[in-house]
Amino acid sequence: MNSREDFLLKAYELGIIKFGSFTLKSGIESPFYVDLRPLASSPMLLKTLSNNLLSLVNESRVELICGVPYAALPMATTMSLVSGIPLIIKRKENKGYGTKRMVEGVFENGQNCLLVEDVITSGKSLVETIDEVEKEGLEVTDIVVVLDREQGGIEKLKEKGYNVQALFTINEVIEILHKYHRLEADDVKRIKSFLQDSAQPAPTFKTAYEDRDIQHPVGKRMLDIALRKESNLIASADVVSSRELVDLAEKIGDKIVALKLHSDIITDFDMQLVAELKVLARKHNFLLFEDRKFADIGNTQELQFKKGVYRFAEWVDMVTAHPIAGEKSFDVFENTGVAAIIEMSSKGTLTDNNYIAQALNVADRCANIFSVVAQRRVPESLLLLTPGVNMDSTGDSKGQQYNTPEKVFNEYHTDFIIVGRGIYQANDAAEAAEKYCKAGWEAYLRSLGK
């Protein structure tokens, strides 16, 4: 018997899980009932549990610990005592007098706070707690949970970019109890079938373009063009001469929402090319989108954006930028629209959940960031642009990884697909653009439940 199994059996003796027939808060009849509060009655088990929970996170970045009331309070307290990381206390409700704060204790703005929860089901209550803790100026990147009831909660939080780890899943608990003869095979079967039935997540649909609340004028224009053209296609025009670029833009202009450029790969780039692109953008109604992926301190980015050969500030509608240098570095783009790169499509990318959570926080706070580039669902307050889309290939030899339009709309709720080689390397670029435009629009309609 390993130490996790040993812990679980001892906790079972304390009564943390009961089998029978129980009516849940939602009205559903459940064959088991979980309550982790009895753990506080065993200091030894509480300590073991706290050590196990701490081992799930990278302690070096955690500055505070907070338990979600009430069951996780003794766990969070023990974790604080064991690790030496200070505890803060979240209230269940505002007391309505005095400081009116929802979080009590000594903390500073921007400190990283680890959240501790006993059981996660749909994740709804954890999302509310995270919101309240973030409103107090704290940063949440990691969450540890004792038991995952496997009803979609973990996935929901991961989509939002949080690093969430559970010590046990309910299926594991059932299996361990069966292995050590605490549960009969018939009960296991009954419970597993209950879990499977209730795990069917209600289909969640994407919000239609016309119902999105995007304030930035460039974001509004993207949505407007999408609806007019029935297209959510951004073409990545990664060709290396101005002739090819202008030809391509002329051929595919009426199918796309934006023409995404890497100006620094164009051998003969000059302001004459810019003038031609502007004429085409007006004629075919698309945006000029420079994929410069700025990633420097504000001052350098400002020079790169406004000066040099490209003088992007004078002609592009939107740019991409990495949030690596922090929030202030985005001020230099002023009113130009920004797509923040929060996650990359390539194999082995360093954009892990922790980075993504922090990058999303930056995106949330900067008024000129109306969109993000990522391979996962993001809050609908941002437009999601997804590259790495190709219907005929799964990747290249340099790390790129491809998905289909169907997958990114259905799973990530993408708003706009970015397609490069799938179009500009096709024998007939106009035909390929038409194909991606149609596939993207149909996938979008299906993601609305239509």
Ligand code: S5P
């Ligand atoms: O994570 C990313 C971000 C971007 S903007 N992965 C990407 O591939 N891109 C860009 O999308 C990349 O720089 C290229 O311009 C385009 C993908 O091109 P494709 O030929 O692989 O479709």
